[in-house]
Amino acid sequence: MSQQERIGGEPSEDEPVPVMQEIFDNIWFLFLVSGVIILVSYIIWGLIDLVNRPTLP
Amino acid sequence: MPIAPPSERNWWDLPLGIHEKVWLTLVVAVGLGLFIMMPLWHVFGRQNPSSNTYRISPESYATKVTDWSKGARQVAEGLAPPGQDVYLLAGRFTWFPNALVLQSGVPYRIHLSTKDVNHGFSIHRDGEAAQKANFQVVPGYEYILTMEFTNPGVYHIVCQEYCGIGHQFMVAKFVVTERG
Amino acid sequence: MAAAALTRARFWTCKVTGLKVHEAAVPPLMVNAVTAVVFLLVGGFLALLVGLTRWEAVHLLSPKLYYMVLSLHAWSMLIFWIIFMEVAILYFAGTAVLGARLVTPQVAWVAYVLMLGGALLAAFTVLLQGDAYDQPMLTSYVPLNIHPLFLLGAIVFAVGALLAVGVFFATVWRATRERTYRGSLPLVTFGAAIAAIIAVESILGGAIAYIWQFLYTVGIVDNIDAEMYRVVWWLLGHGTQQINLVAMVTSWYLIAHLTTGATSVSEKVSRTAFVLYVLFINLGAAHHHLSDPGVTSAWRIWNAGYAVYGAAMGSLIHAFAIPAAVEVALRRQGHGGLFGWLRHAPWGNPAFAALAVSLPLFGVLGGITGITFGTEQLNMMVHNTLAITGHFHGTVVAGTSIAFMGVAYAVIRLIGLRELLSHTLATVGTYIFGVGMAVFVVTMMWLGYFFGIPRRHPDVTNLPLIRSPILEAIMGIAGVVAVVGGVLFLAIAVGSLLIGRRLEKGPVVMPIAGGANGQTVQGSAATHREAHDLRGTLVLCLIFLAVFAVIYATHWINLASLWRIS
Numbered sequence: 001m002s003q004q005e006r007i008g009g010e011p012s013e014d015e016p017v018p019v020m021q022e023i024f025d026n027i028w029f030l031f032l033v034s035g036v037i038i039l040v041s042y043i044i045w046g047l048i049d050l051v052n053r054p055t056l057p
Numbered sequence: 058m059p060i061a062p063p064s065e066r067n068w069w070d071l072p073l074g075i076h077e078k079v080w081l082t083l084v085v086a087v088g089l090g091l092f093i094m095m096p097l098w099h100v101f102g103r104q105n106p107s108s109n110t111y112r113i114s115p116e117s118y119a120t121k122v123t124d125w126s127k128g129a130r131q132v133a134e135g136l137a138p139p140g141q142d143v144y145l146l147a148g149r150f151t152w153f154p155n156a157l158v159l160q161s162g163v164p165y166r167i168h169l170s171t172k173d174v175n176h177g178f179s180i181h182r183d184g185e186a187a188q189k190a191n192f193q194v195v196p197g198y199e200y201i202l203t204m205e206f207t208n209p210g211v212y213h214i215v216c217q218e219y220c221g222i223g224h225q226f227m228v229a230k231f232v233v234t235e236r237g
Numbered sequence: 238m239a240a241a242a243l244t245r246a247r248f249w250t251c252k253v254t255g256l257k258v259h260e261a262a263v264p265p266l267m268v269n270a271v272t273a274v275v276f277l278l279v280g281g282f283l284a285l286l287v288g289l290t291r292w293e294a295v296h297l298l299s300p301k302l303y304y305m306v307l308s309l310h311a312w313s314m315l316i317f318w319i320i321f322m323e324v325a326i327l328y329f330a331g332t333a334v335l336g337a338r339l340v341t342p343q344v345a346w347v348a349y350v351l352m353l354g355g356a357l358l359a360a361f362t363v364l365l366q367g368d369a370y371d372q373p374m375l376t377s378y379v380p381l382n383i384h385p386l387f388l389l390g391a392i393v394f395a396v397g398a399l400l401a402v403g404v405f406f407a408t409v410w411r412a413t414r415e416r417t418y419r420g421s422l423p424l425v426t427f428g429a430a431i432a433a434i435i436a437v438e439s440i441l442g443g444a445i446a447y448i449w450q451f452l453y454t455v456g457i458v459d460n461i462d463a464e465m466y467r468v469v470w471w472l473l474g475h476g477t478q479q480i481n482l483v484a485m486v487t488s489w490y491l492i493a494h495l496t497t498g499a500t501s502v503s504e505k506v507s508r509t510a511f512v513l514y515v516l517f518i519n520l521g522a523a524h525h526h527l528s529d530p531g532v533t534s535a536w537r538i539w540n541a542g543y544a545v546y547g548a549a550m551g552s553l554i555h556a557f558a559i560p561a562a563v564e565v566a567l568r569r570q571g572h573g574g575l576f577g578w579l580r581h582a583p584w585g586n587p588a589f590a591a592l593a594v595s596l597p598l599f600g601v602l603g604g605i606t607g608i609t610f611g612t613e614q615l616n617m618m619v620h621n622t623l624a625i626t627g628h629f630h631g632t633v634v635a636g637t638s639i640a641f642m643g644v645a646y647a648v649i650r651l652i653g654l655r656e657l658l659s660h661t662l663a664t665v666g667t668y669i670f671g672v673g674m675a676v677f678v679v680t681m682m683w684l685g686y687f688f689g690i691p692r693r694h695p696d697v698t699n700l701p702l703i704r705s706p707i708l709e710a711i712m713g714i715a716g717v718v719a720v721v722g723g724v725l726f727l728a729i730a731v732g733s734l735l736i737g738r739r740l741e742k743g744p745v746v747m748p749i750a751g752g753a754n755g756q757t758v759q760g761s762a763a764t765h766r767e768a769h770d771l772r773g774t775l776v777l778c779l780i781f782l783a784v785f786a787v788i789y790a791t792h793w794i795n796l797a798s799l800w801r802i803s
Contacts, residue, residue, distance in 0.1 A: 058423075058494050058498075058499075058500040059423060059424035059425045059490040059491060059493075059494050059500065059501060060254060060256065060334045060423050060424075060425050060491065060494060061418075061423050062418050062419060062420040062421050062422065062423050063420060063421050063424075063504045065504075066420050068421070068503075068504040068505055069505055071503065071504075071505065072765065073503055073505075073506065073769065074502075074765070074766070074768070074769020074770070074771060075769070076561075076769065076770075076771035076772060076774070076775045077502065077503060077506060077557070077561070077769065077771065079775060080553075080554075080557045080775060080778060081506070081554070083782065084550050084553045084554055084557075085550065087546075087549075087550075087553065087782070087785075088545055088546035088547070088549060088550045088553075089545065089546075091542070091546050091549065091608060091612070091789075092538075092542045092545045092546050094612065094793075095538045095542060095612060095613045095614065096538060098613075098614050098793075099534065102614065102796075102797065103797070103799075103801045103802070103803070104614055104617065104796050104797070104799050104800075104801065104802045104803075105534070105613075105614055105802065105803050106527060106528055106534070106537075106613060106614065106616075106617055106802070107802075107803060108532075108533040108534045110530040110531055164801070169530070173380070174371075174378065174380055174381050175378045175381075175463065175467075177620075177621050177691070179621065179622075179689065179691060181689050181701075181702055183701070184703070186687050186688050186689070186703045187618075187686070187687050187689075187795055187798075188798070188799060188800075189618060189689040189799075190617045190618065190799060190802055191528055191617060191618070191619070191620035191621055191622065191689075192528045192529075192530075192617070192620070193526075193528050193529045193530065193620070193621075194530075195463050195464050195467070195529065195530055195531065196380065196463045197462060197463050197464065198463075198464055198530040198531055199530070200529075200530030202802060202803070203801075203802070203803045204800060204801065204802050205800060205801040206800045207800045207801070208800070213700075213701040213702065215691065215700050215701070215702065216691075217620075217621040217622065217691035217692070217694070218378075218621055219304070219372075219374050219376075219693045220381075221371055221381075222300055222301060222304070222368075224300075224694070224695070225300065225694060225695055225696045225697070225699065225700070226699075228700065228701060230701070
C-alpha cells in the first residue's frame with residue numbers, strides 16, 4: 001500500500017465518528033444552518049423592527 | 058497537516074492539552090463578559106443609543122420642523138426652543154436650524170431627520186477632544202435622542218456621512234447655557 | 238463516467254508539498270490572482286492620493302477628485318483585489334489541496350469574464366460619470382444619485398463572483414464523490430469552504446441591494462426605504478470583509494505549514510473556531526446600525542454581539558491555535574524554552590514574515606478595535622470617524638492583504654514555478670509594509686477616536702474641531718511608507734512571474750483514485766504532553782488579552798464621562 005493511499009483513511013473510513021464531527025464535516029449542512037441564522041436573526045428580525053416603527057402623518 | 062485530511066479518522070475525541078483548556082475557558086468567559094456589558098450599560102449606564110424612532114416622509118418632517126421653528130424664540134446666539142423638543146433638519150448642505158440655544162441639566166428630546174440623503178449627526182464639545190457622539194440621520198425616519206448636557210459651552214455639530222460635494226460645509230452648533 | 242473524467246484530467250505533482258495540481262485549474266487560478274494584484278496596484282496608487290489629501294498640510298486633491306479617487310480606491314481594494322484573490326484561493330483549496338480536478342473550467346472562465354467586465358464597467362463609470370451623479374464611495378446609500386451603469390457593473394461582478402464560488406462548491410462536491418480524499422476535508426479546504434459560504438450570503442445580499450437600487454435609478458421602482466437598504470446592503474459591505482477574514486485565517490494555517498511544517502494542534506479546536514465563524518460572523522453587519530434609527534437595541538445587541546460573541550470567540554481561538562501549531566512544530570525541531578522556538582522561527586522567509594506581521598497586527602489593530610467599536614454604546618463615540626477607517630485598515634490591509642502577500646509569495650514558487658527575484662527584499666518589503674501600516678492605523682484611530690475627525694471627508698481644516706496636524710503628518714508619512722512596501726511586493730511578485738528563474742515542474746501523474754496528498758506529521762511517538770506544550774503561545778495570548786482589557790476598559794471610562802444620552 002503506497003503512502004499516499006494510506007493517508008486520512010486509516011484505520012478505516014467506516015469507523016464511526018461522533019455526531020458533532022459528522023456535523024462539522026458536512027459543509028452543506030453548515031451552509032444551511034448559517035443561511036437560516038443570518039436570514040432569521042439579521043434580515044427578518046431587522047426588517048420587522050423597521051416595519052413596526054409607528055408612522056407619523 | 059492543514060493540506061491533508063486529519064490523520065486520525067476520529068479527531069473529535071482526541072484529548073486537549075492543559076494550555077488549550079485554559080485558553081478556551083478564558084475565551085468563553087471573555088465572550089460572555091463582552092456580551093453582558095451591553096445590556097448592563099442599558100440598566101446602569103447613562104449613555105445609550107436610543108431605539109425611539111418613527112417613520113415619517115421627508116416632506117412632512119420638513120414641514121414639522123418649519124412649524125416648530127416659528128414657535129421658537131430668536132436670541133443673539135441662535136434659536137431657543139419653546140419646550141424640551143429640539144428639531145434638526147439635515148439637507149444638502151445645511152442644518153436647519155444651524156444654531157440653537159439650550160440649557161444644561163435639561164433633558165432635551167433631539168429629533169433628527171433629513172429631507173434628502175443620509176447625513177451624519179456628529180456632536181463635539183468645544184475644546185474637549187474626546188467628548189463627542191455620532192448618529193446616523195436617515196431619510197424617512199425621525200430619530201429621537203434624549204440628551205442632557207452636563208456642562209455649559211458650545212457643542213459643534215458636523216455632518217460626518219458623505220452626502221455630496223458640499224458635505225464639508227455642513228456645520229451647526231448648540232450653545233448650552235447655565236440653567237437659569 | 239466520473240472515473241473516466243478523472244483519468245482524462247492531467248495532473249502534476251508539486252515537489253515541495255506533494256500536492257497534485259490539476260493542469261486545467263492553473264490558468265484560471267493564476268489569472269484571477271494576477272488580476273487581483275493589478276487591482277492592488279491601482280488601489281495602492283489611489284491610496285497614495287487619498288493619504289496625501291487627508292494629510293491636510295499637503296491636501297493634494299479637490300473635493301470632487303477626492304471622492305472619485307476614494308470611491309475607486311475603496312472598490313479596488315475592498316472588493317476587487319480581495320475577491321479576485323479569494324477566487325484564486327478557492328480554486329487552489331478546491332483542487333490542489335484535494336488532489337481534485339477543477340469542475341467545468343469553462344464556467345470558471347465565464348465567471349472571470351463577468352467579474353472583470355463588471356469591475357471595469359463600475360470603475361470606468363466612476364471615472365467618467367461627470368458631475369450630474371453622486372460618487373458611490375463604497376456604500377452608495379439610497380437615495381444618493383448613483384449612476385445606473387455603476388450599479389450594473391456591481392451586479393455583473395457579483396454574478397460572476399457567485400458563479401466562481403459555485404465552481405468551487407461543485408469541485409468540492411465532485412472531489413468528495415470521486416473520493417480524491419478520505420475522511421474530513423483538509424483544514425485549509427474546510428476554511429476555504431467556510432469563506433465560500435460567507436461569500437455566497439454576503440454577495441447575494443449585495444446583488445439584491447444593487448438590483449433593487451438599479452431598478453430605482455432607472456425609474457421602475459418608485460421608492461426605496463433608506464434604512465432597509467442599509468440593512469440589506471451591509472450584508473455585502475461587512476460580509477465581504479468577513480470572507481477576507483476567513484480566507485486570511487485559512488492562509489495563516491497554510492503559510493504556517495509551508496514555512497515551519499506546522500500542523501493544527503487540535504483539529505477539533507481549529508474547526509470549532511471556523512464553525513463559530515460560519516454560524517455567527519455575518520451578523521456583524523449590524524455593527525453599521527448601532528447608531529442608526531430604525532432598529533431596536535435588542536436587535537443591535539444580539540446581532541452586533543454575534544449572538545454572544547460566537548465569532549469573536551472563533552477569532553480568539555484561531556489567535557491561539559495558529560501560533561500554537563508553529564510552536565509545536567518548532568519545538569519538534571529541537572527549539573525549546575518559553576520563547577526559544579520563536580527565536581528560531583524562519584524570520585527571513587517572506588511568507589513567514591507575512592504571517593508574523595499580519596497575525597499580531599490583525600489581532601491588536603483590527604480585532605481589539607473591532608470588538609470595541611462594535612459594542613453598541615461604544616460605537617457612538619466612533620461611528621463614521623477615522624477610527625473606523627483605522628479599524629478596517631487594521632483588518633483588511635495589515636491583516637488580510639499582508640497574509641495574501643505571503644500566500645502569493647508561496648504560490649508563485651509552488652504553482653507559478655518561478656523563483657522569487659530576491660527573498661531578502663521580499664522579506665524586508667513585508668516588514669516595511671507592516672510597520673508603515675501599523676503606524677498609519679494607530680494615527681488614524683487616534684485622529685478618529687480622540688479628535689473625532691470624520692472619515693470620507695475632503696477637507697477638515699474648516700471644521701470647528703480640534704485637529705492635530707502632527708498626527709495628520711505622521712499618518713500621511715506612514716501611509717507613504719506602507720505604499721513603498723506595497724510597491725516592493727508588486728515589483729517582486731510580478732517580476733518573479735515574468736523573469737524569475739524557472740523552477741522544475743514535478744512529474745505529470747495520473748491521479749490515484751482514492752489517494753490523498755502528502756503525509757501526516759503527527760508522529761505517534763510524540764507524547765501527548767509534548768504535542769500540547771503551548772506555554773509560549775499561552776503567554777503571548779495572555780499578554781494580548783491584557784492589552785485588550787485595557788483598551789476596552791478605557792473606552793467605557795471615556796464613554797461614562799459624556800453627558801447623558803438615551
